[in-house]
Amino acid sequence: MFKKGQSATAYLFLAPFLITTLVFFFYAFGRAIYYSFTDFNLFNTPHLIGLKPYVDVLGDSLFRRALANTLVFAVIVTTLQTILSLLMAVALNNKIKGMGFFRSAWYMPSITSSVVITLIFLWLFQRRGVANYVITQLQMYQPYILTVMGVLIVVQIVQVLFERSRQMPAGWFDPALAAVSALIAVAVTVVLAFMGILQARDVPPFDFQYFADVWLSIGGVQVLSIPLLVIIIQNTFTTIPTLMLFFLAGLQNIPGTLYEAADIDGATPFEKLMNVTVPMLRPVTFYVITVGLIGTMQMFDQVAVIGAAAPQSTLITLAYYVYINTFKAGTAPVNMAAAGAIILALIILVMVFIQRRFFPSEASV
Amino acid sequence: MTAVPSQRFINAGKNEQWLARRRWARAGWLYLFMIVMSFFFLGPFLMGLLSSLKDNPNEYPPRLIIPQITGQYISKAYSLGVQGGSDGWNGGLKPGRSVAFDVTVASPKDAPQTAPSIILFPYQPTSLVALARQAQAKDYTQLKTEPTGQIGDERSYHVTVTYPLLTRHTGDVISAKLGVPGSDLTAILPGGQTVDVTLDTPEAQAKQYDLNETQLVELVRSGEASNAKYYLRGPVFERTPLEVDVQRGQRIVSSTLPPSDKQNFDRSFAYRNITPGVLGYTFNNYRRAFTETTDPRTGSSxxxxxxxxxxxxxxxxxxxxxxxxxxxxxxxxxxxxxxxxxxxxxxxxxxxxxxxxxxxxxxxxxxxxxxxxxxxxxxxxxxxxxxxxxxxxxxxxxxxxxxxxxxxxxxxxxxxxxxxxxxxxxxxxxxxxxxxxxxxxxxxxxxxxxxxxxxxxxxxxxxxxxxxxxxxxxxxxxxxxxxxxxxxxxxxxxxxxxxxxxxxxxxxxxxxx
CATH class of the missing domain: 1.10.3720.10 (MetI-like)
Structure with a gap:
């Protein structure tokens, strides 16, 4: 193969990539490190002042809030999206008609921009918005819902016990019996409603204000704000479809014989999930968690779009902290912004390193 | 798992039908789950899409069936657009045209029996950037309300909005945009040519200083091409906002288009545009996204x-x-x-x-x-x-x-x-x-x-x-x-x-x- 002059050709091929990466990444990275030890404020000539910016940043209560918010957000979202996308993928992996449609439909949240979805969620979660309306409706029709569920459970138990008395291997979640139970439950509820025994409750509109300074606290420590919770829901909603596809690809590589063997052993669907699917998906899960952590630690778009619509401390993340400190009116504490960015980068790199070191797997990014 | 499942398995083997039923039921539940999840993933988008067509996306309770997607009202919006702006799609109100709008008000026995007060109101968009104040239909039109009949306690009224011409001259009608105001009114013709505008009636002269740059107008050209004079026929309005105020106890039973919003404890009804055309009615917010974000320096969106x-x-x-x-x-x-x-x-x-x-x-x-x-x-x-x-x-x-x-x-x-x-x-x-x-x-x-x-x-x-x-x-x-x-x-x-x-x-x- 080409040996003579191959290095030159290779560097020529790589030139645009190398030059832009050097200028816009490595040079920038170096400068950020440099600025984080100076008194730079965008307008002056930077002078080295040692570790002071880091001390300032760590002493800044807004930074500590941003750090806490970012970590809470990253851990909750990564956990939720990994588990839920795995379950979604398992559902999609069934060989039934119309799966192509569902796969495309479910993918919708992942193709639109975070700005669009954040705006839609802001609107949904207004004080008199659709989310509160749905909650009001659920409260109103709570008697109906409880009746349906209660009757369904009772009928299901009765049916399963009856089937078992006939020596049939009916499980508690037997689908055929559950279908019958559901029909009976709905019929009973309709009859009761028709007779006037069941009535919708008269409840005042649920008026919760989501983008207010409200916190969930543990032992007096503010852990999670409600606005951040809404963003957690939104972000999980957006990322599930992408991650679901990773899992789906992984699932399709699991040999079917494993499931057949499990079937012969009489494993329930849940046992198959825990004992076959989850272990076989370890490499993909590792990848999904890595991608998830890197992505969620950098959460920025949603906070910037919501901006002043929610109190700053409830939503601020490290990425947004860096942004607002860089563009603060007047003399911006750019050195503190740079120090914050370096800390953020270090946290992410340490997370990735720990994962690689202690949870080795054959998959790499 | 111990011996129990294998025991069950043997029993089930005897009954193939019993197992087939489970497979069917399982597929059924699966489809139900898939459909529910599809609503979950698509719901916010579909709800956003539907609500982007509403006059007021914040309405509570949120409706799913809205007049903007109802055939009856779309066709009325089209015909109102034709009446006001001779364009069923874009609507608007142009000089020399008149628009008819019907309102039916119910006045129960204990409520006042007076007629509602019907007026046009100004519409000034809030915008990303400062906009030159645009002329308002209410300053250029005459509005006449006449009762047309009564059934029970419901009285119907026929509202006519007439927009008289501002010039007595006749000739070719040209659409133009007003230019930078100076001592005289100037207009920029579609070809890019700037011409002086003549105001030949007292009504037109009265409006000279109310008209701002970038205002869309209709002109009449008369005379030879070399020394043609341009007379102001009148500004062109994108919308004709109508307000109906009823007395306490009265309510609006029906109207040509449903009111856009209610205020003042359901006594004041606003129709944001009674000459909408289909685009101005169903896709009003979309049109606004383009037209209400214009750059004041260039006039482009x-x-x-x-x-x-x-x-x-x-x-x-x-x-x-x-x-x-x-x-x-x-x-x-x-x-x-x-x-x-x-x-x-x-x-x-x-x-x-x-x-x-x-x-x-x-x-x-x-x-x-x-x-x-x-x-x-x-x-x-x-x-x-x-x-x-x-x-x-x-x-x-x-x-x-x-x-x-x-x-x-x-x-x-x-x-x-x-x-x-x-x-x-x-x-x-x-x-x-x-x-x-x-x-x-x-x-x-x-x-x-x-x-x-x-x-x-x-x-x-x-x-x-x-x-x-x-x-x-x-x-x-x-x-x-x-x-x-x-x-x-x-x-x-x-x-x-x-x-x-x-x-x-x-x-x-x-x-x-």
């Missing part, structure tokens, strides 16, 4: 500009990715040279782990010094995506070596081999690369927000987040939702066409990688 900027940016990103990512990917996959592993580890993998906020200050300062705080700077900043290089490297590594070997036997150099042999084989990977880059560019928010400092240069994501701060405070979500839907359409179209690639690429690289 900022939103349209953002759409074009976004397309340009996406195009530039895709082009750069196709050329540079495949070159770099090929070099990393197939050529041997010192520092290859280092470049891959640092330039491709490490780069993807470090948050962009680290490079924020330096890149901002650098591009500012270069005077590149615009689309081009944004493009250079992300010229060669590390993710794209990774994708192409993976792809070229998967291709058979025989192709290159035969090419090298034919005496082809590395560049020829890449250009003639490898790249033509890379179709699927290039499509995948283009799609991810297009989507990435279209949805990019952080860097555009940092680097684009002028409204003219914005891309859609940054513009939309500006919508949030400009309109969100007042709760004008109609415009925000319409903008959001519009900005999502191109990616959705790309997705629908190239579904297969969306659904395959990322997943493959995860598993193979």
């Amino acid at each position: 900022l939103f349209l500009r953002w759409v074009l900027n976004t397309f340009l940016y996406a195009f530039l990103r895709v082009t750069a990715a196709i050329v540079f990512c495949s070159l770099a990917g090929y070099a990393l996959a197939r050529l041997s040279f010192p520092g290859k592993n280092l470049i891959f580890l640092l330039g491709v993998l490490f780069v993807q782990m470090v948050p962009s906020q680290v490079n924020l200050v330096s890149n901002y300062v650098l591009l500012k010094q270069l005077g590149l705080l615009n689309l081009w700077g944004l493009w250079f900043n992300g010229l060669v995506a590390a993710g794209g290089v990774f994708l192409m490297k993976q792809f070229f590594e998967g291709m058979p070596r025989e192709l290159e070997e035969s090419a090298s036997i034919d005496g082809a150099g590395p560049f020829t081999t890449f250009w003639r042999v490898m790249l033509p084989q890379a179709g699927p990977a290039l499509i995948a690369l283009s799609i991810t880059q297009f989507q990435g560019a279209w949805n990019d928010f952080f860097w555009p927000l940092v680097l684009l400092r002028n409204q003219i240069n914005f891309v859609l994501t940054v513009g939309l987040s500006n919508f949030r701060s400009a309109y969100g405070g007042q709760g004008d979500y109609g415009l925000i939702l319409a903008g959001a839907v519009l900005s999502a359409i191109p990616v959705i179209i790309v997705f629908v066409i190239f579904q297969r690639y969306f659904v395959d690429t990322g997943a493959d690289s995860a598993v193979k990688g």
Whole structure:
């Protein structure tokens, strides 16, 4: 193969990539490190002042809030999206008609921009918005819902016990019996409603204000704000479809014989999930968690779009902290912004390193 | 599991039908689950889409059946548009036309029996940028209300809005836009020619100082082409807002179009536009997204500009990715040279782990010094995506070596081999690369927000987040939702066409990688 002059050709091929990466990444990275030890404020000539910016940043209560918010957000979202996308993928992996449609439909949240979805969620979660309306409706029709569920459970138990008395291997979640139970439950509820025994409750509109300074606290420590919770829901909603596809690809590589063997052993669907699917998906899960952590630690778009619509401390993340400190009116504490960015980068790199070191797997990014 | 399940299994084996029933039921539950989840994933978008058509997307309780998508009202909006502006799609109110609108008010016995007071009211859009005050239909029209009959306690009224001409001259009618105000009124004709406007009636002269720049007007041209005179026929109104105030106890039973909103404890009903046309009725918020974001200096639509900027940016990103990512990917996959592993580890993998906020200050300062705080700077900043290089490297590594070997036997150099042999084989990977880059560019928010400092240069994501701060405070979500839907359409179209690639690429690289 080409040996003579191959290095030159290779560097020529790589030139645009190398030059832009050097200028816009490595040079920038170096400068950020440099600025984080100076008194730079965008307008002056930077002078080295040692570790002071880091001390300032760590002493800044807004930074500590941003750090806490970012970590809470990253851990909750990564956990939720990994588990839920795995379950979604398992559902999609069934060989039934119309799966192509569902796969495309479910993918919708992942193709639109975070700005669009954040705006839609802001609107949904207004004080008199659709989310509160749905909650009001659920409260109103709570008697109906409880009746349906209660009757369904009772009928299901009765049916399963009856089937078992006939020596049939009916499980508690037997689908055929559950279908019958559901029909009976709905019929009973309709009859009761028709007779006037069941009535919708008269409840005042649920008026919760989501983008207010409200916190969930543990032992007096503010852990999670409600606005951040809404963003957690939104972000999980957006990322599930992408991650679901990773899992789906992984699932399709699991040999079917494993499931057949499990079937012969009489494993329930849940046992198959825990004992076959989850272990076989370890490499993909590792990848999904890595991608998830890197992505969620950098959460920025949603906070910037919501901006002043929610109190700053409830939503601020490290990425947004860096942004607002860089563009603060007047003399911006750019050195503190740079120090914050370096800390953020270090946290992410340490997370990735720990994962690689202690949870080795054959998959790499 | 112990002996119990196998015991059950034997029993079930006797009864094939019993098992078949379970399979059917299981499929049924699965479909139900899939449908419920589809509502969950699509619901917010569909709800947003539907509500972007509403006059008031914040209405409570939110309705699912709205007049804007009801055939009856769409056809009425069309005919009102024809009456007012001789255009059933765009509507509006033009000089010399009149519009008829019917309102029926119920007055129960204990309520006052007086007629409602019906007036036109001004509409001044709140906007991202200061707009010149536009002329209002209420200052130029006459409104007549006459009772047309009574059934029970319901009385009907016929409202006629008449817009008399401001000139007595006749001739060709020309649409024009008013120019910079001076001692005389001037207008810019569709051809770009600026002409003086003559006001020949006292009614027209009374309005001389009320009319501002960029106001759309109709002129009458009379005389020879060389020394033609232009007479003001009247301004053209995009909308005709009507307000109906009823007495306590009275209510509106029906009207040609349903009222847009109610105020003052259901005594004041506003019809935002009684000459809407179909676009002005069903797609009012979409039209507003374009028309109410005009740049006062140029009169052109900022939103349209953002759409074009976004397309340009996406195009530039895709082009750069196709050329540079495949070159770099090929070099990393197939050529041997010192520092290859280092470049891959640092330039491709490490780069993807470090948050962009680290490079924020330096890149901002650098591009500012270069005077590149615009689309081009944004493009250079992300010229060669590390993710794209990774994708192409993976792809070229998967291709058979025989192709290159035969090419090298034919005496082809590395560049020829890449250009003639490898790249033509890379179709699927290039499509995948283009799609991810297009989507990435279209949805990019952080860097555009940092680097684009002028409204003219914005891309859609940054513009939309500006919508949030400009309109969100007042709760004008109609415009925000319409903008959001519009900005999502191109990616959705790309997705629908190239579904297969969306659904395959990322997943493959995860598993193979």
